[in-house]
Amino acid sequence: xxxxxxxxxxxxxxxxxxxxxxxxxxxxxxxxxxxxxxxxxxxxxxxxxxxxxxxxxxxxxxxxxxxxxxxxxxxxxxxxxxxxxxxxxxxxxxxxxxxxxxxxxxxxxxxxxxxxxxxxxxxxxxxxxxxxxxxxxxxxxxxxxxxxxxxxxxxxxxxxxxxxxxxxxxxxxxxxxxxxxxxxxxxxxxxxxxxxxxxxxxxxxxxxxxxxxxxxxxxxxxxxxxxxxxxxxxxxxxxxxxxxxxxxxxxxxxxxxxxxxxxxxxxxxxxxxxxxxxxxxxxxxxxxxxxxxxxxxxxxxxxxxxxxxxxxxxxxxxxxxxxxxxxxxxxxxxxxxxxxxxxxxxxxxxxxxxx
Amino acid sequence: xxxxxxxxxxxxxxxxxxxxxxxxxxxxxxxxxxxxxxxxxxxxxxxxxxxxxxxxxxxxxxxxxxxxxxxxxxxxxxxxxxxxxxxxxxxxxxxxxxxxxxxxxxxxxxxxxxxxxxxxxxxxxxxxxxxxxxxxxxxxxxxxxxxxxxxxxxxxxxxxxxxxxxxxxxxxxxxxxxxxxxxxxxxxxxxxxxxxxxxxxxxxxxxxxxxxxxxxxxxxxxxxxxxxxxxxxxxxxxxxxxxxxxxxxxxxxxxxxxxxxxxxxxxxxxxxxxxxxxxxxxxxxxxxxxxxxxxxxxxxxxxxxxxxxxxxxxxxxxxxxxxxxxxxxxxxxxxxxxxxxxxxxxxxxxxxxxx
Numbered sequence: 001x002x003x004x005x006x007x008x009x010x011x012x013x014x015x016x017x018x019x020x021x022x023x024x025x026x027x028x029x030x031x032x033x034x035x036x037x038x039x040x041x042x043x044x045x046x047x048x049x050x051x052x053x054x055x056x057x058x059x060x061x062x063x064x065x066x067x068x069x070x071x072x073x074x075x076x077x078x079x080x081x082x083x084x085x086x087x088x089x090x091x092x093x094x095x096x097x098x099x100x101x102x103x104x105x106x107x108x109x110x111x112x113x114x115x116x117x118x119x120x121x122x123x124x125x126x127x128x129x130x131x132x133x134x135x136x137x138x139x140x141x142x143x144x145x146x147x148x149x150x151x152x153x154x155x156x157x158x159x160x161x162x163x164x165x166x167x168x169x170x171x172x173x174x175x176x177x178x179x180x181x182x183x184x185x186x187x188x189x190x191x192x193x194x195x196x197x198x199x200x201x202x203x204x205x206x207x208x209x210x211x212x213x214x215x216x217x218x219x220x221x222x223x224x225x226x227x228x229x230x231x232x233x234x235x236x237x238x239x240x241x242x243x244x245x246x247x248x249x250x251x252x253x254x255x256x257x258x259x260x261x262x263x264x265x266x267x268x269x270x271x272x273x274x275x276x277x278x279x280x281x282x283x284x285x286x287x288x289x290x291x292x293x294x295x296x297x298x299x300x301x302x303x304x305x306x307x308x309x310x311x312x313x314x315x316x317x318x319x320x321x322x323x324x325x326x327x328x329x330x331x332x333x334x335x336x337x338x339x340x341x342x343x344x345x346x347x348x349x350x351x352x353x354x355x
Numbered sequence: 356x357x358x359x360x361x362x363x364x365x366x367x368x369x370x371x372x373x374x375x376x377x378x379x380x381x382x383x384x385x386x387x388x389x390x391x392x393x394x395x396x397x398x399x400x401x402x403x404x405x406x407x408x409x410x411x412x413x414x415x416x417x418x419x420x421x422x423x424x425x426x427x428x429x430x431x432x433x434x435x436x437x438x439x440x441x442x443x444x445x446x447x448x449x450x451x452x453x454x455x456x457x458x459x460x461x462x463x464x465x466x467x468x469x470x471x472x473x474x475x476x477x478x479x480x481x482x483x484x485x486x487x488x489x490x491x492x493x494x495x496x497x498x499x500x501x502x503x504x505x506x507x508x509x510x511x512x513x514x515x516x517x518x519x520x521x522x523x524x525x526x527x528x529x530x531x532x533x534x535x536x537x538x539x540x541x542x543x544x545x546x547x548x549x550x551x552x553x554x555x556x557x558x559x560x561x562x563x564x565x566x567x568x569x570x571x572x573x574x575x576x577x578x579x580x581x582x583x584x585x586x587x588x589x590x591x592x593x594x595x596x597x598x599x600x601x602x603x604x605x606x607x608x609x610x611x612x613x614x615x616x617x618x619x620x621x622x623x624x625x626x627x628x629x630x631x632x633x634x635x636x637x638x639x640x641x642x643x644x645x646x647x648x649x650x651x652x653x654x655x656x657x658x659x660x661x662x663x664x665x666x667x668x669x670x671x672x673x674x675x676x677x678x679x680x681x682x683x684x685x686x687x688x689x690x691x692x693x694x695x696x697x698x699x700x701x702x703x704x705x706x707x708x709x710x
Contacts, residue, residue, distance in 0.1 A: 160532060164581055176571045176593040177515060177658035181682060186572035186590065190548040197545055216531045217541035218581050220588060223574025226519055227593060227659075233575060235541065238531040238582060303532035304582075327536065 002100045004093075004341035005083050011092040011099075012076035012085040018066040018122040021045040025065060028116050031099055037106040038114075041139070045118040046128040048139050049102055051111045056355075058111040059287055060145035060316065061101070061348065062129065062307065063094045064120030071332035081338040089324030090121075093336040094148030097323065097345045101352065108352040110287075113142060120307065124276065129307050133314055144287035145311040146348070150324030153343045155292050155299035157209045157281030157319050158312075162305045163239040163250055164218070164274050167192050167258050170267030174229040183266075185233040186222045191261035192235050193217075199257060204242035207281040209301035211242035215257065236273070240303065243278035250275060276305055279312035281319070287351070288319050294350040295321070321347070357455045359448075359696035360438050366447040366454075367431035367440040373421040373477040376400040380420060383471050386454055392461040393469075396494070400473040401483040403494050404457055406466045411710075413466040414642055415500035415671065416456070416703065417484065417662070418449045419475030426687035436693040444679030445476075448691040449503030452678065452700045456707065463707040465642075468497060475662065479631065484662050488669055499642035500666040501703070505679030508698045510647050510654035512564045512636030512674050513667075517660045518594040518605055519573070519629050522547050522613050525622030529584040538621075540588040541577045546616035547590050548572075554612060559597035562636040564656035566597035570612065591628070595658060598633035605630065631660055634667035636674070642706070643674050649705040650676070676702070 016024040025045035032040045038049040045065065067087040076085025083093075095116065102114045119126040133140055149156075169189055174182025196217055204211045215237060222233025241250050255270055262268035282288055283299060292299050302308065302320050311318035323340040371379040380400035387395045393404040400420065422442040431440025438448075450471065457469045474481040488495055504511075524544055529537025551572055559566045570592060577588025596605050610625055617623035637643055638654060647654050657663065657675050666673035678695040 162532075162582070175659055175685075176573060177517075177569060177595045177660075178682070179569050179571050184571055186575045187548065187551055189575070190545065190552055193542065193545040193548060196542055214532060214534050216534050216539055216584055217577075218531060218583060218585060219578025220541045220544070221576050221578070222572075223576070223591065226573050226591070227517070228573060229571055230573060236578065236581070240532045304530055305532075327533070330530075 002104065004096050004100060004345060005078060005081065005338040007100060008088060008093045008096040008336065008341060009076050009078055009083050011095055012083070012087045016065050016067055017069050018119050021065040021118040025118065028065065028099065032102055032114070035103045038102060043132065044128065046132065047116045049114045051108060053107070053111050055109065055111040057287065058113060058142040059351070060113045060115055060140060060142040061098050061148065062115040062117065062145060063091050063098055063148040064117055065095065066119055066121050068121050068330050082335050084335040086334060088336045089150045089334040090329035091149055091322060091324070093324050093341050094150065094322035097341060097348065098148055100345060101348055105349065105352055109355040110352060112352060113139065115140065129310050133310055137314055140311065140314055140316065142316050144285055145316050145318035146291065147307055147318065147320050148322035149306055149320045150322050150326045150329055151320050152325050153295065153323060153340055154297050155295055155319055155321050156302035157207060157283055157299045158243045158279045159302040159304065159306045159308045159320070160211055160243065161241045161245065161250065161278035162276050163241065163254060163272065164236060165239070165254050166234050166236050166271045166273060167262065168232060168234040168269055168271070169262060171229065171231040173224060173231045176227050176229055179229050182229040184229045186230050189233050189235060192258060195258050195261040206243060207283040209281050209299055211301045212303060213242055214240040241278065243280040247275050247277065277309060278305065279309040279318065282317035285317040288317055290354060291319065291321060291347065291351050294347045357459065359451050359455060359700060360433060360436065360693040362455060363443060363448045363451040363691060363696060364431050364433055364438050366450055367438065367442045371420050371422055372424050373474050376420040376473040380473065383420065383454065387457055387469070390458045393457060398487065399483065401487065402471045404469045406463060408462070408466050410464065410466040412642065413468060413497040414706070415468045415470055415495060415497040415666070416453050416503065417470040417472065417500060418446050418453055418503040419472055420450065421474055421476050423476050423685050437690050439690040441689060443691045444505045444689040445684035446504055446677060446679070448679050448696050449505065449677035452696060452703065453503055455700060456703055460704065460707055464710040465707060467707060468494065470495065484665050488665055492669055495666065495669055495671065497671055499640055500671050500673035501646065502662055502673060502675050503677035504661055504675045505677050505681045505684055506675050507680050508650065508678060508695055509652050510650055510674055510676050511657035512562060512638055512654045513598045513634045514657040514659065514661045514663045514675070515566055515598065516596045516600065516605065516633035517631050518596065518609060518627065519591060520594070520609050521589050521591050521626045521628060522617065523587060523589040523624055523626070524617060526584065526586040528579060528586045531582050531584055534584050537584040539584045541585050544588050544590060547613060550613050550616040561598060562638040564636050564654055566656045567658060568597055569595040596633065598635040602630050602632065632664060633660065634664040634673065637672035640672040643672055645709060646674065646676060646702065646706050649702045
């Protein structure tokens with residue numbers, strides 16, 4: 001039996017900040033090529049390995065190779081049965097499980113495509129899975145997909161969509177000693193912040209999972225000079241919305257939330273910066289239903305956006321399931337336990353070995 | 356009689372954006388050195404010219420050589436009796452009047468020191484008058500001083516002080532899909548903007564002039580990343596306060612205005628960035644009283660900060676009086692009329708020729 005904690009530590013010891021995944025991709029490719037039952041292809045720093053057993057079903061098991069930038073110089077280290085280090089949660093624990101399954105499961109009951117890809121932690125235009133979905137979509141075709149993102153060993157179903165918008169208000173410049181000759185755009189942001197304060201999260205239940213929508217300011221800016229009444233100020237907001245809502249519906253919601261807080265005749269406006277739709281839980285799909293059953297724990301909604309939506313865009317039902325507490329992702333406190341890794345491997349092995 | 360409109364146009368045609376006043380200083384120095392009754396000294400791009408007639412009183416007539424950066428490529432142009440162009444108001448009209456008086460008034464009834472200086476329109480640390488006040492204060496000693504800043508030919512007495520402060524609020528970072536695990540600092544700015552909205556300008560009357568205090572946001576910022584609940588947000592405010600208030604009093608006012616809007620236990624705070632005290636109107640001083648009388652118009656308060664405060668700091672009572680509508684300063688619509696220039700020259704000539 002592979003020591004998954006040691007394997008995760010090995011993978012953590014290979015730095016792979018986004019755009020710098022080559023060394024880790026080399027290691028992963030070597031490991032996969034050493035397994036005769038896998039057909040391996042590489043695209044830049046993304047590696048795809050498949051069984052070709054002619055099974056009636058195929059599942060994709062996927063994970064990203066990259067991490068966010070390091071918080072400090074600390075090397076990964078093991079204390080007892082816990083590994084501390086950058087990437088231990090997001091998501092080299094998941095990668096270790098996938099690598100181990102790939103090497104040690106030559107005859108799964110369903111065909112498997114392992115997709116280990118680059119650049120998930122940066123802007124979507126760099127995402128190598130999205131790139132593969134455009135250039136080689138047939139490689140991602142499957143009955144279902146599981147992303148081994150950290151979910152604490154619980155199925156986190158589907159994912160919410162995300163929208164960014166800039167809510168801008170206008171004004172008229174003036175000398176700050178004579179402000180009545182102008183209009184202060186920063187002061188005019190007060191009703192915009194009040195609208196954010198009044199916003200009540202809406203909960204949408206799908207397949208028994210509660211998708212709680214959220215609206216948060218993620219940026220605010222304005223100002224011309226230290227003696228000038230500013231003529232423009234902007235709040236950037238991030239809206240997290242439930243699966244199955246389309247772009248027009250979501251845009252209308254955001255515009256509605258701020259409609260009383262802005263005045264188009266004053267040059268105010270709302271600009272939608274980007275929208276990424278979510279993905280439904282799809283838990284009635286037999287493969288995903290088997291996965292949930294194998295965990296023995298009720299599933300819950302994935303509130304953030306993940307590449308589950310990329311698979312959904314290809315018509316592949318997908319879900320999130322992996323080791324590690326998702327609240328530790330992108331923090332300096334990342335750590336994962338041997339038990340978490342082994343539980344996830346056991347569940348995924350059950351999935352692969354059951355027709 | 357000098358054509359003051361033509362002279363102003365000539366000065367406007369010599370670009371003199373702050374830090375680039377050399378060509379204009381050369382021209383001014385040449386003009387002043389050609390007058391045998393003046394003792395001329397130059398310090399970088401600042402020129403000081405004095406009569407040494409042994410009169411019982413001395414007045415400083417001062418103006419800055421620099422302009423704000425141009426709004427467009429347009430050259431100054433005269434239409435009828437109006438000159439349009441960058442600096443026509445702020446303050447080459449005033450400079451033309453001072454230059455003309457200097458050359459054509461060899462025997463004033465009071466001694467005169469003309470101070471034509473660089474870098475008034477930029478950060479105070481570059482201000483050449485303030486520099487002269489530190490290095491050669493004796494050159495600025497006088498019974499009174501008049502700054503020929505644009506005041507529409509009305510005495511604008513003293514000047515208000517100005518303070519900048521950063522009002523910052525804290526928070527705790529979180530993923531925007533799980534905002535309840537953090538605290539959104541941008542959302543916490545709402546009460547800070549509400550305090551600005553509630554602020555009621557206070558009016559202080561000194562020597563019959565109404566100093567209306569003001570508090571305005573001049574900048575706002577916050578934000579970490581498009582999917583992160585921000586943990587810090589800041590509003591920069593500019594407070595314009597009446598003359599004769601000391602720094603401690605003014606700081607206390609600003610802290611009081613925001614005391615209910617921030618929470619020190621959440622990491623919020625108010626940082627005072629800079630304070631420049633104002634200057635009292637000093638209209639009971641005989642020279643300044645004569646100036647007001649010569650205008651035939653009631654004086655009013657100067658609401659912005661000017662170098663009147665620099666003279667006040669040296670113990671020299673000072674006031675603002677010059678041609679041009681101050682509301683046009685720093686706008687692309689600057690223009691001055693022949694009548695305005697001639698009125699100001701007539702008033703200042705009366706001042707210089709009356710003992």
